[in-house]
Amino acid sequence: MLRSVLFCVFLVAFSPVLAFAQHGLLYTISSGDSVLYLAGGFPLGKPEAYPLPGNLDEAFAASEGLAVKMIPEDTPEARAMIQSLAQYPEGDGLSQHVSEPNLFNLITMGFEPVSTERMRPWVLASILYRTAADSLEYSSELGMESHYLALAREQGKTVRSLDNQESIYTMLLDAYEEAPDELLEICFKDLAEAGTHLPAVMAAIMSGDEDLAAEVLFGEERSPAEERFHDRMFFSYNEFLADGLEELLATDQTWFVVLHAGHVLTDRGLPTLLEQRGYSVERY
Template identity: 30%
Template structure:
């Protein structure tokens, strides 16, 4: 079970500056992935790269421009160091599980419980195996399981490629957040919201909308398709659903300003840093590039 749970987080991150910028333009390949920005202020530089948290076997997610930017940087900064399992398990126990003696059956209506059992069975899981998990965690687990069935794996996430390159280059790795913080955000949903979040995701899984939304974002990232990326962001944040409101208000609206502040702090420590965060954090008027611009930073989109 822990290996399946790990899939979902997705949800559930200098002086040679002018010469390097020219080199990036000259060596740019025909196709890029994601989005890449250069952020500068007072002689300090950050490269801001939008990632996705899943991948496919045999697909290298880092194009030459991103590889060059990382090579030029002194430190790699990601949302969370996903190599560390212990903090994640502790956070999961604290925020994603009910106390001993309590189960999800005590917190869902009979109708929702029936739909949940059906979805779990389709994913090859039993209710008993997840009965201590809160509804939001079960929803995210089912989304991750579906992605895995269709060939997308958390173990192939862009962050793993970045971490492998950083290790090879002996770079410092910094985190913007912690596992406890990330999971605590989902735990802010009250009981009614958690059940509705589960119901919305069960409906999307049943009619294929969940897979369609996920693959649309992945395809847009794979081609650096700016209109497609924006459309995926709009799909995730628009409407009156609990899921969209939570994405817009908390997963992006709350975290983006905090991430911007952490990036500012890191830029004071490192002459050049490479920051990899989930792609949707870069989109919109309150995405990281726009937030940093409003704080007086020079922000240039390299592609």
């Protein structure tokens, strides 16, 4: 269902059992002498998520470069860009797009109408999800991308991003503008279930079982708004990411790529797309 995926877009939880997993979601993509290792991972974690499955560290050690979806920037320009995407323009506001029951729900969660009226739904959802992550003691520094970024920089590996903050935040903005009420309602339900639901979701992902992980993330019946969200944030977007992976494969370096696990699952995931484009794809 969307709740599994939508919450994981903002934060991903872990169960202690994951520390004992032997094989993460990892694929070897190759063409001739060009090799790329593609890992499906998590953006936030806890100390008990480590050590990671051994196949991930082996592939990272064998790589000369690391690529992730986005490397956050904290510059005046980046902050100005985020602010422009986060706020409605003058004359527009949240109350013109969100139902009264959902506005009331925001008030009960501590948001004052005077402070939220200019805020777009995707920003409010981001704040709510991040607050939930903090309360459950999950950290972005312990996410897989951050973990390998730190290691890559320590070891002098090449580091690249496949996309940028503006593009990704614009996707979130567009998704929430299409169905603000429905996606906010799902957000509210997510928050109530986060402590029990997300550990099960991520246990499935990091078990290395593709079918189980795909069923947990994408398998249940979804509303049209949920289908559009999945397509925008994962399936259609995978075509863009596949182009980026092809660019990496055209270099003379071996790459280790870490992306949200949702990008590597189902027949619209990156392993299948790259196989359809003529690359050799194997589980590592």
